[in-house]
Amino acid sequence: MSWVLIPQGSHFPITNLPFGVFSSPGRDQRIGVAIGEQILDVRAADEAGLLPDLSGALRLDTLDGFLAAGRVYWRGVRSRIAQLLSEPAHEPVVSGMLVAQEDATMHLPFTVADFVDFYASEQHATNLGKMFRPDSAALLPNWKHLPVGYHGRAGTVVVSGTDVRRPQGQRKAPDASEPTFGPSARLDFEAEVGFVVGTGAPGPVSTADFAEHVFGVCLVNDWSARDIQAWEYVPLGPFLGKSFATSISPWIVSLDALIDARTDGPAQDPTPLPYLRSDRRWSLDLALEVTLNGETISRPPFASVYWSADQQLAHMTVNGASLRTGDLFASGTVSGDSPEQRGSLIELSWGGKEPITLTDGSSRSFLLDGDTLTISATAPGVDGTRIGFGSVSGTIQPSI
Incomplete structure (x- = not known):
């Protein structure tokens, strides 16, 4: 009390x-x-x-x-x-x-040293695989052997409430012979959970040492320009379609406050290689909620994420990469099994083919200028309480 x-x-x-x-x-x-x-x-x-x-x-x-x-x-x-x-x-x-x-x-609560974003939700990865590779396996061969991720841009991580300007870049329509340049027409959100590194160390850092280095948890929106991303990402992955802005919540919830939110996480098959194994993984039972202009459009369950945070940390340092105070790594989009648990508009609208309808009668395949997107989350706290993260919010401003 x-x-x-x-x-x-x-x-x-x-x-x-x-x-x-x-x-x-x-x-x-x-x-x-x-x-x-x-x-x-x-x-x-x-x-x-x-x-x-x-x-x-x-x-x-x-x-x-x-x-x-x-x-x-x-x-x-x-x-x-x-x-x-x-x-x-x-x-x-x-x-x-x-x-x-x-x-x-x-x-912004800390100086972001490095930013790494993972692709750890099996449901999200499966949904995108079905959309973009309908005639192939939804998951690529490496996905269940390692936490897939990319190194992002620390300098454009911003605190909740900061406006997000629609990015410009190259895009190429599937039926076009040449790319064009202009504002993204397929601007999206990604509902994610981030982990804030306190004490640095040379790599590798084991799964067992996770809590010695990670201070706490925040909410992340890895804004994504899907049309820019689709044209640029082969063969090296996300770049300008991601690096224009990443928003985080202003409050960092300590691991100690989340001790009762720990859960076993999904079963992993095949068994991960030894450096990714843990006596007890750092999966967390967090209930996310996404609102668009004040209306709830998704409730992603973080407990369903396949690769846990300690496994992500171990993987990103196993090659000798060091940790620094202020490093931020995020889960990637969190999605659940059902359509109302999808953590991005590209999934909710199935690539734009099935726009979602809001209560005011308007529809969305992707974000419009003036839209405000907010992600919040709660979790079990100690002594039977329920604790929260506040929220991470941003409003889309027109391109320059």
């Missing part, structure tokens, strides 16, 4: 305590922790001598120093904040360090 008033159904009960970075009138950019509809000003709490600071890490304007400090420190700070927000004796002092979320501006 907390002495802070927490509304029923809040994403941020005392069992969550996600970290982010905010500013507000009278407060410059600084670290905060969400509690109910409030934000604890971590810098103010540290300056009052209430927190175990490490070389000023809690007084910085990003989470970078905090993330680099390691798991023992993460746990110590989070435990102390839980104490400050639950014990009534602290209320007279700490209540003055709370800021209403509605009065705050959220910022």
